[in-house]
Amino acid sequence: MSSRSSISSNGTSVPSFVQRLDLEALASLATQAREGHLACVVEEVPKFGAFNVVYFLKFSDGVRWVARIPIAPWSEALSKRMSLDRVSLDFIGTNTTIPVPKIIDCQTTEDNALGRPYTLTTFLPGTQLAKLWFDPTWFTDQHRATVFQSLATLMSQLSAHEFPSIGQLNFDETHGVHFIGPFYPSSDSISDGETSPESICGPYQSTHVCLLSKIARQVDAAQGTTVISELHLLRTFAGMLPDPALDGAPFFLSHPDFGYQNILVDAEGNVTGIIDWDDAVVGPRQSAFARYPSWITRDWDPLMYTYRDSSQGGDAGDLSREAQEEDSPETLARFREEYLAAFTRLDPRHAELTRYSHLAEALEIAIQLPFTRADILSKFTEYVYSGNDDEEMDYMSFNSLSRRLSLGSWLRDTVGEDKLVKGGKYI
Structure with missing residues (x-):
C-alpha cells in the first residue's frame, strides 16, 4: 500500500546515490560479519526498491547474502524505522517457520566503513511470483493451487501470536520482552523528508478508534470542500463497516505489502520466501494473517487497477504489457474463492474473516493514499447500496453522497447502520 518513489527527499537520484557507494567497503563489512572471514564479491548491478538499494553478495564458498541500503538521507527517524523493522523480522524468524531473511548485521547509523546505514541478511532461494503469475508456460491450475495452499x-x-493493542512491535531489551508501542514515521514519510523519530499516534485498543483517529487527523489538516467531503464519507464507512465483534484485542502482526513481488516460489509454486516486511504493524486479524494476498484484490483499488476488456475500446495489442498483466474482475473473484477454500481447510474458525478482508484492505488504502480515495469510495458506495431494499438507496452514488456532505445536510443517522451493512455482513 506504500507509494513508490526513486527520488529521495533531498532531490538525489538513485543512480547518483549508487555511484557514491563504496562496494569494496561493503564487501569488507560482509567478510568481517561472516564466520571464517571468507572473501566476498558484490554483484555490481543492484536492484532498486522503493526505499532501498539492494546488492547481492557472494562468498568464496558459494554462500550468498543480501545487502539493503536505505536511499533516504540518514536521520533519527530512519534509525528508529530500521530498528523497529528488525524487531518484526526477528520475531517472525524466531517464532514461525515463515521463510524470511535472517538479519546478520544491521547498522542504523553512518558510523561505519560504508558511511551509510545498512542491513545484511541471508539470501532466500526462489523466483518472484510476479515474474511467473502471467507466464503461460508456468501458470497452471496446479501451480496456483500450490501457491495458495503454501501461502495460507x-x-x-x-x-x-496475539497482541493486546494496535501499533508497532517493539522490544524491551532490559526485560527481554516484546510490547506494542505507538506508530512511528513510515518509510514513505521518511522518503518525503520526515527526520523526527517522535511517535505519531497510538497504540490503540480498538480497530474503530484507530481508523477514525487516522481520518480525523487528515480532516483537521484538509483544505477544500471536495477533500473534506471525501474524508467525511470515508469516516462513515470506517465507522460502520468493521465488525464490532472484531473491534478489540487480540491483534496480530501483518505484512505491510502482501504483493506477489514479495513472494518467492520454487518451480512447483511452493513458497520459499516472503520478503520486504519494512513498516510491518500489529493490527486487526482481518488485515493480518486472515487477509487475501493483495494481487487478487486488485479490482478493489480501481485507480491502480489497469485491466481493460474489449468493451472498453482497443484490443490487447494496443495495451502496454503492464495493462495486459491484470486478471479480470471475474477471475480475481474466482481466485479469492480458491484462496478462501485453502485457508478454510487450515483455519475454518477464521475463514469468514478472509471472505471480507479485501474490503478492509481497500478501506486502509483509501485512508493511507488520498489519490486512490475517490475511486475506492465509489466502489464502496456501489457495494453498500447496490441491491438495497430501499429503492432510494439504489440510486445513491458517491457523487451524490459527497455533494450532500459538502452542503452539510447529510448525517450518518439518516442512512442507518442496517443500510450501510450489505446483507448483514461486516468486514
Missing part, C-alpha cells in the same frame, strides 16, 4: 499455511501461523 505459512501466514496462518501468525494467528498463534
